[in-house]
Amino acid sequence: MSDIPMPGVELSNYINGEWRFANCEHWIDDYAPATGEHIASIPCSSSEDIDAAVEAALNAADDWAALSIAERAGWLEKIAEELEERAEEVAQLESLDTGKPITLARSVDASRSVANFRFFAEQGREFESEIFEMKDATNRVVYKPVGVAGLITPWNLPLYLLSWKVAPALLMGNTVVAKPSELTPMTASLLAEVMEAVKLPAGVFNLVHGNGLDAGAPLTSHPDVNLISFTGGTATGREVAKSASSGFKKLSLELGGKNATIVRADVDIANMMPGIVRASFLNQGQVCLCGSRILIHESIYDSFVGAFLEAVSNMVVGDPSDEETELGALISEDHQNKVLSYIDLAEDEGGTILCGGGPPVGIPEAFDNGYWVSPTVIDGLAPDSRCATEEIFGPVVTLHPFSDDEEAIEIANMTDYGLAGSIWTADTEAGSKMAERIDSGMVWVNCWLHRDLRVPFGGVKNSGVGREGGQWSLGFFSEAINICVKH
Numbered sequence: 001m002s003d004i005p006m007p008g009v010e011l012s013n014y015i016n017g018e019w020r021f022a023n024c025e026h027w028i029d030d031y032a033p034a035t036g037e038h039i040a041s042i043p044c045s046s047s048e049d050i051d052a053a054v055e056a057a058l059n060a061a062d063d064w065a066a067l068s069i070a071e072r073a074g075w076l077e078k079i080a081e082e083l084e085e086r087a088e089e090v091a092q093l094e095s096l097d098t099g100k101p102i103t104l105a106r107s108v109d110a111s112r113s114v115a116n117f118r119f120f121a122e123q124g125r126e127f128e129s130e131i132f133e134m135k136d137a138t139n140r141v142v143y144k145p146v147g148v149a150g151l152i153t154p155w156n157l158p159l160y161l162l163s164w165k166v167a168p169a170l171l172m173g174n175t176v177v178a179k180p181s182e183l184t185p186m187t188a189s190l191l192a193e194v195m196e197a198v199k200l201p202a203g204v205f206n207l208v209h210g211n212g213l214d215a216g217a218p219l220t221s222h223p224d225v226n227l228i229s230f231t232g233g234t235a236t237g238r239e240v241a242k243s244a245s246s247g248f249k250k251l252s253l254e255l256g257g258k259n260a261t262i263v264r265a266d267v268d269i270a271n272m273m274p275g276i277v278r279a280s281f282l283n284q285g286q287v288c289l290c291g292s293r294i295l296i297h298e299s300i301y302d303s304f305v306g307a308f309l310e311a312v313s314n315m316v317v318g319d320p321s322d323e324e325t326e327l328g329a330l331i332s333e334d335h336q337n338k339v340l341s342y343i344d345l346a347e348d349e350g351g352t353i354l355c356g357g358g359p360p361v362g363i364p365e366a367f368d369n370g371y372w373v374s375p376t377v378i379d380g381l382a383p384d385s386r387c388a389t390e391e392i393f394g395p396v397v398t399l400h401p402f403s404d405d406e407e408a409i410e411i412a413n414m415t416d417y418g419l420a421g422s423i424w425t426a427d428t429e430a431g432s433k434m435a436e437r438i439d440s441g442m443v444w445v446n447c448w449l450h451r452d453l454r455v456p457f458g459g460v461k462n463s464g465v466g467r468e469g470g471q472w473s474l475g476f477f478s479e480a481i482n483i484c485v486k487h
């Protein structure tokens with residue numbers, strides 16, 4: 001943090017339809033992870049800025065709630081169209097701000113952000129509330145807005161995750177105060193520009209930049225914020241839950257994961273390998289759903305590991321703006337150090353580093369000051385070791401043999417997390433049965449991150465509370481009220 005605005009872009013808050021300087025003495029520096037260059041400064045906003053944003057959201061709430069759901073769906077469609085016009089800009093900013101490859105930023109971040117608005121617009125147009133008839137009465141369920149929604153998002157998929165919350169929140173008639181990650185503020189500001197361009201009524205969408213303690217915490221504890229949707233680390237989620245619980249706010253927490261990739265003996269290794277590698281390393285392993293523990297049937301262990309290492313060594317790591325690049329940089333120096341410290345720990349815990357283990361060799365000089373870790377594969381760790389059970393959230397995968405399905409399930413369930421998992425097998429029925437016994441919110445069989453936006457998304461155990469996605473989002477971002485009329 002510095003005391004004076006640094007060169008580069010200076011981002012403002014967007015409150016009540018206006019760009020406002022924050023009530024802050026400090027600025028937070030935003031760095032490009034690939035090069036370590038300073039690219040922007042954001043205000044270190046305070047509770048006063050949060051108060052102003054919540055007040056604007058409250059003032060706008062009645063008029064927004066008075067619109068029909070079809071009218072609000074129309075607004076989402078407009079936002080989707082405007083965002084789509086700027087999709088390439090979204091991809092460029094996201095790649096710069098996160099260090100991820102441009103191809104990934106285009107195919108995942110930019111396109112999903114547009115798709116989120118479009119999907120929820122469609123959900124709004126199709127929305128029908130339930131009627132329950134009794135012999136002598138009719139029950140009608142009415143979905144009312146919850147009020148002001150506080151949305152707090154992380155740095156790994158910045159606009160993708162923010163739009164995943166903003167779209168259903170607005171659709172169901174809430175007004176919004178968004179607090180994006182201080183590490184990746186760029187596309188949240190772009191979204192505010194989109195809201196301005198489509199002339200969304202003032203106060204319906206508000207954006208406050210800043211860090212977790214100075215801006216995030218006052219948002220979660222604000223008495224006029226009725227709902228919190230948070231995606232981020234488990235430790236932060238615990239603080240958010242504590243802060244939100246005293247006001248009985250509606251709460252959804254999407255937290256970390258330590259997901260197992262289970263490779264059964266009957267797997268077609270060559271065919272499935274691209275999917276397994278993608279599950280391991282997408283976004284440099286910085287996706288809460290990534291399969292960071294690969295459990296392999298002992299009968300195919302050696303052949304699988306050989307093929308896996310070959311595939312990993314062929315991955316192109318380097319310049320995020322190069323269309324050939326498959327893996328970019330990690331989000332920050334702190335995070336790079338965290339990931340490297342886990343690799344050191346793995347050696348202390350008796351693991352063998354089969355590949356990677358440090359910054360990649362041979363990337364251009366321009367990236368010397370960036371935050372790089374090459375894809376790392378570790379063998380020989382006990383399945384209950386710290387490296388195999390704690391979330392590393394980087395390009396690091398541990399390998400573990402198992403002797404039968406029972407043992408695979410036991411290892412898969414050996415962590416405090418329960419977000420996702422995948423099973424790779426020629427026997428889809430056996431895979432599907434096995435999936436039911438994995439303690440996690442989502443399990444894919446012979447695929448990974450194959451998303452249908454209608455399905456429930458969320459974790460069990462330390463991976464979170466609540467579900468979002470399709471009707472689950474509509475339910476979370478509204479209050480279902482029953483009106484019973486006696487005939």
Ligand code: TXE
Pocket residue numbers: 152153154155156179180181182210211212213215216217220231232233234236237239240254255256257287288391392393
């Ligand atoms: O996230 P934080 P961090 C995991 C991953 C990573 C770890 C920490 O393991 O190494 O979390 O990452 C805001 N009240 N995931 O520290 O702190 C913060 O400003 C309210 C998994 O970067 O959880 C940001 O906007 N808000 C994850 C958001 O919370 C607070 C994705 C997330 O930041 C706050 C990211 C507070 N007290 C990291 N403190 C996933 N589930 O995908 C911070 N924030």
